[in-house]
Amino acid sequence: MFSFICKGIIRDRRRSLLPVVVVTIGVMVVVFLDGLMGGMMDNMVRMTANFQTGHLKVMTRAYAADEAQKPNDLALLGSGELMEQLHRDYPEVDWTPRIFFGGLLDIPDENGETKAQGPVTGQAADLLSKGSKESARLGLEKAITAGHIITQPGEILVSIDFAESFGVKPGDRVTFFGSTMDGAMSFANYRVAGIVRFGNSMLDRGGVILDITDARLLLDMEDATGEIFGFLPGEKYLKEQVESIKTSFNHQQAGNPDVYAPVMTQLMDQDMMRQTLGYTDSMSFFMLLLLMVALSIVLWNAGVLGGIRRYNEFGVRLAMGEEKRQLYRSLLTESLVIGIIGSAVGTALGLLICLLLSRHGLDYSAVMKNIAMMIDPVIHTRITPRMYYIGVIPGILSMLVGTALAGRKIYKRNTALLFKELD
Amino acid sequence: MINVKQFKRTESKYIIRAEGLTKDYPVGEGHFRALSDINLTFSEGEFAGLVGPSGSGKTTLLNIIGSLDTPTSGSVAVLGREVSALTAKQSAFLRNRHIGFIFQSYNLLPVYTVYENVEFTLLLQKKNREERHKAVMEALDWVGLTEKKDARPAQLSGGESQRVAIARAMVKRPAIVLADEPSANLDAENSHHILQTMQQLNSELKTTFLFATHDEKVMQYLQRVISLRDGKIEKDTNS
Known part of the structure; x- marks a missing residue:
């Protein structure tokens, strides 16, 4: 049955092309944004460290x-x-x-x-x-x-x-x-x-x-x-290491009551960095969620349109003895395959764009002209292992949710009208 | 889990039995009576047809026998099981194992090849690849389309498409085949060809064929003709 479903997806481009394109674009955007946000964070951390705080x-x-x-x-x-x-x-x-x-x-x-x-x-x-x-x-x-x-x-x-x-x-x-x-x-x-x-x-x-x-x-x-x-070596900020050095140094000075005694802070303690990065993380998650909902709605509509186009096919399959539940499940399997294909292509494209921008950088100095933030006007996207999977979850989920919503119509189909409908 | 044995043909003398079958459809405040007090039986291997003008109740009766619909009152037993007592799952099982459908418009799945269209019903039965291949090739051989097994429906003529539909209905060797106006979209030559094919399968495999038709060409092949008018049996004749 799985190969039957796959053949349908490959041969019927009207069934698969739009959802694959939608998922691909969505996943590509997720991966790209993740790389861009990561790059912006790296940029902000690096600039803040170099000019204002050190690690x-x-x-x-x-x-x-x-x-x-x-x-x-x-x-x-x-x-x-x-x-x-x-x-x-x-x-x-x-x-x-x-x-x-x-x-x-x-x-x-x-x-x-x-x-x-x-x-x-x-x-x-x-x-x-x-x-x-x-x-x-x-x-x-x-x-x-x-x-x-x-x-x-x-x-x-x-x-x-x-x-x-x-x-x-x-x-x-x-x-x-x-x-x-x-x-x-x-x-x-x-x-x-x-x-x-x-x-x-x-x-x-x-x-x-x-x-x-x-x-x-x-x-x-x-x-x-x-x-x-x-x-830190390699100019790389490592949270655990700086935290440990800070704790050790301040522990040594703990017994010194002098107001001029040295005290050590780390990058995240300063200039609202921790809050800024936390806020950016929350924003990333929110954007991911928003994108997934938007994709689901688009794919829901695509699923409804596909369902109308394939109305006859579903009718024949019901007449031939396929249960509604089986039919619904096969649609979900279809959407899973499409979601995986779209996610794989979207991830590859997103990574490719990020790779190019990590090498050549994205100059947005025109936008930053009047913004008083410690950010380099050229952002280099950050490539991380999580980019290989971060788009896959929303890609597949949105496809499944979209199909699950659109496919509910199957359960409302009245088999008593099949002969009339199919003729 | 459904036990296959519960649909064994030996449970009843008749493969299909309808008693006092009535079917009403709601229309506005009232209802429209599509079938009224139908009493009918079909034995294994019959080649019978429901004939009558549009609206006489032919398709409604096929729907109920095919467990796609249930009667308003009365009873219909198919292979010894009361149709109205079947769950949706059991109905699907009955259609998948024991009832083949042939439609006026063929209704082949356009993205799949002839072979895959015929194979689909066996996929639902979870038969293994070898069993499926054997059964599909045999069914295509019955209808003379082994050469076209890799063709898509769009590449077939109307007659060939209907022969594929017959192979699809027959590949599972069902007890009953329900055909709704199977020749309506075919020319005379193709109509005779597919009817001869079905007649041959009926005699070789003892499959019961039940047609809904008002086509004279079909009627001349029928061993039994049941005339319906306004949802009632007008005449039931054996040739």
């Missing part, structure tokens, strides 16, 4: 309490020793200092007088030490639109929007005005090494990047740092 972050307790304000007056002192300890205790993690600061950037005219002045937020990272991965982490090579990355002390990178607004070019001299970690006024001259565009309004609007040594001089933070970022 792990060490600050003073006082700094952590007001972290959003980046209070450098509460920064870690003796950071060199702390870094050494961190390297010793957790050698697999790449520990690196970061300082966030804010101030005014003054752009002089040819006479050295102020031509323009604008507020900027700055970030300092270890860009000049041998073997530092910070330049790559911040994607500076890719972000440079003019000039070059910082190669020596005294250089600064300026974000594209600021540079365009104030006519700043590589090679220009600029003056930064701010305050030291103790609250004293501070200023320093820098040469603009390059103009950077991250494709993210938050970073591009008014940002500058300095090497950590220059920032320490500027902010009077010798052997101090606002934050120490930790990155």
Whole structure:
């Protein structure tokens, strides 16, 4: 009977083509969306980690309490020793200092007088030490639109929007005005090494990047740092591992009552990341459910139309002694086969699209222009093992549900009218 | 689980027996009487026909004998079992094992080959491949269509299609074949051909054939003619 059903599906394209196409498209969309959402999450995690949080972050307790304000007056002192300890205790993690600061950037005219002045937020990272991965982490090579990355002390990178607004070019001299970690006024001259565009309004609007040594001089933070970022090998965030390191580190510090004692947080503890990712997971599930319901309705209608077209066939089969239950079951088997075919094709196509986008990326910078989220404007879809089966369940289920609803008509068929109907 | 033995032909002297059979259909507030107090018996191997004008009750009677419908009152026993007492499952079983149907419009399944159309009824009986192959080829041989076993219904003439329908009805070697206007869509030559085929099967296999027809060509082959008018038996003659 199974081969009888399969022959019917293969030979009668009107019976199988529309449902296969519907299931294929549905499953392809599910697989693609899963890859895209995964890619977006990876993107968000990577960008947030690289620019704001690291996989792990060490600050003073006082700094952590007001972290959003980046209070450098509460920064870690003796950071060199702390870094050494961190390297010793957790050698697999790449520990690196970061300082966030804010101030005014003054752009002089040819006479050295102020031509323009604008507020900027700055970030300092270890860009000049041998073997530092910070330049790559911040994607500076890719972000440079003019000039070059910082190669020596005294250089600064300026974000594209600021540079365009104030006519700043590589090679220009600029003056930064701010305050030291103790609250004293501070200023320093820098040469603009390059103009950077991250494709993210938050970073591009008014940002500058300095090497950590220059920032320490500027902010009077010798052997101090606002934050120490930790990155796992391969830049891969692993929840269990960071959680275990965080717990171990904080356990060591548990007995220290000092408000300036270091405290460790992990990426998910910060910036609503956990909630954001949880919300995205819920959204994915909801979208999957919605898609399945929509597919079921389409397939229900397709099933009803197919049932009308095959009215005679069902009548003959009932007259020949097939029970209604058997007939209903054979329709469900048909839909299972169609669901499997559609799911397989849809999964393959979805994976193919994801594979292409994981290599070449999807540039949606036009959409992201005014969105202040820490997301790279080029998304690379994520390929995971679950993509091989995630579309199959809704694909088959929607086909079965659609057919089950459409097939109920069989039970309402009056066999007493079969002769009349069939003639 | 249905016991095959419950449909054994030996339980009754008659293969079909109708007593006081009446069938009413609701029409608006009242009802339309399609059959009225029908008393009939058929023995094994009869080649009989229900004749009469449209609306005389021929098809209704075939429906009830084929366990596709039940009487309003009276009784109809097929192979010794009361039709109105059968469950849906038992009715399906009766049709699947013991009753073959031939329709005016052939009603072959268009996506399947001649072989598969004939084989389908045996698939429902869960017969194994060898048994099915043997029975299908034998049935196609009876109707002279072994050469066309791989053809699709669309590739067949009307006469060939009706012969496939006969093979499909006969492949399970049923006790009864019910044929509703089997020659209505055929020309004279093809009508004679299929009637001769059915007559031959009737004599060789002792299958009871019961026709509903108003075709003169069919009537000349019938051994017994039951004339119906307004749901009543007008005449019952043996030739």
